[in-house]
Amino acid sequence: MSYQQEYQRSIDHPEDFWRDKASTLAWFKQPQTILANDDNGIARWFVDGELNTCFLALDTHIENGRGDQLALIYDSPVTDSKRQYTYRELRDEVALFAGALAKLGVAKGDRVLVYMPMVPEAAIAMLACARLGAVHSVVFGGFAPGELKVRIDDAEPKVVVSASCGIEVQRVIPYKPMLDAAIDLAEHKPGNCIILQREQVQAELEPGRDLEWQQALEGVEPADCVPVLATDPLYILYTSGTTGAPKGIVRDNGGHAVALKYSMKAIYDINPGEVFWAASDVGWVVGHSYIVYAPLLAGCTSIFYEGKPVKTPDAGAFWRVISDYKVKAVFSAPTAFRAIKKEDPEGEMVRKYDLSCLKTLFLAGERLDPPTYEWLRDLFKLPVIDHWWQTETGWAIAANLTGVEAVPTKPGSATYPVPGYHVCILDEEGNELPRGEQGAISVKLPMPPGCLPTIWRDHSRYVNGYLKQFPGYYVSGDGGYFDEDGYLFVMGRTDDVINVAGHRLSTGELEEVVGSHAAVAECAVIGINDDLKGQIPVALLCLKDGVDKADADIEAEVVQLVRDTTGAVACLRQALVVKRLPKTRSGKILRAILHKIADGEEYKAPSTIDDPVVLQEVTELMSARKVGSFAKG
Ligand code: COA
Ligand code: AMP
Numbered sequence: 361m362s363y364q365q366e367y368q369r370s371i372d373h374p375e376d377f378w379r380d381k382a383s384t385l386a387w388f389k390q391p392q393t394i395l396a397n398d399d400n401g402i403a404r405w406f407v408d409g410e411l412n413t414c415f416l417a418l419d420t421h422i423e424n425g426r427g428d429q430l431a432l433i434y435d436s437p438v439t440d441s442k443r444q445y446t447y448r449e450l451r452d453e454v455a456l457f458a459g460a461l462a463k464l465g466v467a468k469g470d471r472v473l474v475y476m477p478m479v480p481e482a483a484i485a486m487l488a489c490a491r492l493g494a495v496h497s498v499v500f501g502g503f504a505p506g507e508l509k510v511r512i513d514d515a516e517p518k519v520v521v522s523a524s525c526g527i528e529v530q531r532v533i534p535y536k537p538m539l540d541a542a543i544d545l546a547e548h549k550p551g552n553c554i555i556l557q558r559e560q561v562q563a564e565l566e567p568g569r570d571l572e573w574q575q576a577l578e579g580v581e582p583a584d585c586v587p588v589l590a591t592d593p594l595y596i597l598y599t600s601g602t603t604g605a606p607k608g609i610v611r612d613n614g615g616h617a618v619a620l621k622y623s624m625k626a627i628y629d630i631n632p633g634e635v636f637w638a639a640s641d642v643g644w645v646v647g648h649s650y651i652v653y654a655p656l657l658a659g660c661t662s663i664f665y666e667g668k669p670v671k672t673p674d675a676g677a678f679w680r681v682i683s684d685y686k687v688k689a690v691f692s693a694p695t696a697f698r699a700i701k702k703e704d705p706e707g708e709m710v711r712k713y714d715l716s717c718l719k720t721l722f723l724a725g726e727r728l729d730p731p732t733y734e735w736l737r738d739l740f741k742l743p744v745i746d747h748w749w750q751t752e753t754g755w756a757i758a759a760n761l762t763g764v765e766a767v768p769t770k771p772g773s774a775t776y777p778v779p780g781y782h783v784c785i786l787d788e789e790g791n792e793l794p795r796g797e798q799g800a801i802s803v804k805l806p807m808p809p810g811c812l813p814t815i816w817r818d819h820s821r822y823v824n825g826y827l828k829q830f831p832g833y834y835v836s837g838d839g840g841y842f843d844e845d846g847y848l849f850v851m852g853r854t855d856d857v858i859n860v861a862g863h864r865l866s867t868g869e870l871e872e873v874v875g876s877h878a879a880v881a882e883c884a885v886i887g888i889n890d891d892l893k894g895q896i897p898v899a900l901l902c903l904k905d906g907v908d909k910a911d912a913d914i915e916a917e918v919v920q921l922v923r924d925t926t927g928a929v930a931c932l933r934q935a936l937v938v939k940r941l942p943k944t945r946s947g948k949i950l951r952a953i954l955h956k957i958a959d960g961e962e963y964k965a966p967s968t969i970d971d972p973v974v975l976q977e978v979t980e981l982m983s984a985r986k987v988g989s990f991a992k993g
Pocket of ligand 1: 639693699724725863
C-alpha cells in the first residue's frame, strides 16, 4: 500500500480505517460504535469498547508467548547501574504495585500523581494506575514546587508516587523536599505518598502519610486488570498554554491504544520483538507515548535511559546505548543532537561503536533545523526523520511513514500528514490556503484516535483554545505551509509558547512568576533564539517606584525566583531592569518587536506605538548586556 492510498482511506472512510486498526487489539469488548459524539459534542472513538491499557501493554503479550522477551531495559550512567525486565517480570511488578495502590484506596477514576526521575519504577507506577483504571498524572522531575502545587490542586491525586532524588549528571537533586513544599502550598492534600528511596539520598518520611516503596508492597496481593471504557481517561498530562495555569491534557484509553500501536509500525517501522529507544523523559508526552506505552503495546523492547546525550560520560553516550542493545530506531529532540554535535563535531565518537543495528533516526519536540539534519544525515547515511506533534495529540500529526512507504525527506519539513489527520492551512478568516502560502496549521475535525477530547475539568478551555477560532477545525497553535509537493513545513508557534531544549514553556506563565517579585511593577518575558536550546527566555523588568535595591540584586532574585518556582528547566538566566517597556498607545507590550530586537532581525515599529524612544533605550540596553544576537557581536 502506498502512503497516498493509506492516507486517503483514513480521510474518506475514517470509521472503516480505524475499525480495522482497532481489531488488532485484545479488547475485553470489541467496539461496535466506532465514532460518536459525546455530551460535549466532541467526536469520540470506540465509545462502547472495553479494554485495559495495562493488559494490552503486558498481559496479552505473556498470553501470546512473549513472557520471556525483554520489555524494558533500564540503563543509568548517572548511577552506573543497569536492570532489565521481561514482560512477565514487568507485569508481576506492575500487578503488585497496583495492589499497593489499591490497598491505599486507589480505584478506577482516582488520580495518582507521579513525580519521578527516569527510573523504571516511574513506568511501573504508570502501568499500575492503568491496571486499576486509575488516572496518572506524571509531573516532569525538573519542575519546582510551584509547578507541582498547581498540578496537585488541579488533579487532586489520592496518592503521590515519588523518589528521594534525581541525578543530573553528577548533581544529586533531592525530590522529597520539593514534594513536601508543594503539598504544603497546595489546597488539596493527597492521602499518601509512596517514596522510592534511592541510595544517593534518604528522604525523610512523614509518619502516617508517607510510605517507602518496599513498605507499600508488604502483604499486598497482585491486582487484576480493571475493564474500562475506551473513552475513560488513562492519564492527565499538563502542558503550557498561552497564559494562566498549565492545562491538563486528557488522554483516553481506547483511542490512545489503537493510535499508538498503529504508529509503531506505520511511522517507526518497528515490529514486535525489536528494540526501540525514545531518549526523552517520562515527564513529557514523548516519554508517555514512546518510552512507556507504544513500545509495550506493540510487543517491543523499550530503553529507559537515565542520562544525558553528553557528559554521561561523553558525547558517545547515545551511540553506546544503541550499540549495546541493538536499537533499531532512536527518537530524540534536535537539541540533544545539537549538544552532541557541539562536543563531537566530526562524529568521532560515532565511529567507536558498531551501529549497524540502527535503521532510522526520528526527531521531534521542536523544528529540526537543517544544519542538524544535514549533520546527522551525512554522519549516518540513514533516514533522518523529522516529525511534528504535540502533547495534545499524543502522536505525530505529520511524519514520513517509514513502515508504510518511506518517501524522500526534505530539510526543514516534517513530510506528510499522518493518516487520520486532515491537515489544512487556514488564513485569518478560516479559509483554506493553497500550497505555498503560510497560515495557521489546523486539523479538520474529527481528530483521529489518541488526541485529547478535553482539558481536565475545564472543557470550555478546550473549546476556546482549540476549536472556537475556526469552527470545524482544531487549531494547533503552530504556523506553517505545504510546499508544491505537499510537504508540510512547521515554522513555529503563533502564540506565547516557547520551546526550550525541547521543553514546552509559556512566556505568560513565566511572566506571572516574574511579576510576583515584590519589586516588579510589570514585565515581559520573551523567547530568543539559542544555538543549542532552540529558544531561551529573557525577562525585562520595570520596577515599582521607590525600590531601593540595586538593579543587579533584583535581577538575580528574579532569576532565582523562577528557578525556585518553575524549575531549572525554564533556563531563565538573564533578567534586565529597563526604564520602560515598549507599548502601543492602548498599552499592549510589543513582545514580538522585543523578540526581533534580541534576535537581531529587522522590524517595523507599528503606527500605534506609544513612544518610539523606548525601543531605542531597550535596544541599547540589550546591546550593552549582550542579549541574544548581541552576544555574537
Ligand atoms: N530534574 C531536575 N533538574 C533537571 C531535570 C530533571 N529531570 N532536567 C533538567 N534539569 C535541570 C538541569 O540540570 C539544568 O540545571 P542547571 O541550570 O542547574 O544546569 C536545567 O534543568 C536545564 O536543563 P536542560 O535544558 O536539560 O539543560 P542541560 O544543559 O542540562 O542539557 C540538553 C541540555 C540539550 C543535553 C538537554 O536539554 C536534553 O537532552 N534535551 C532533550 C530534551 C528532550 O528530550 N525533550 C523531550 C522531547 S523529545
Ligand atoms: P509539546 O507539546 O511539548 O510536544 O510541544 C509541541 C510543540 O513543539 C508544537 O506545537 C511545536 O511548536 C513544537 N514541535 C514539536 N515537534 C516539532 C517539529 N517536528 N517541528 C516543528 N515544531 C515542533
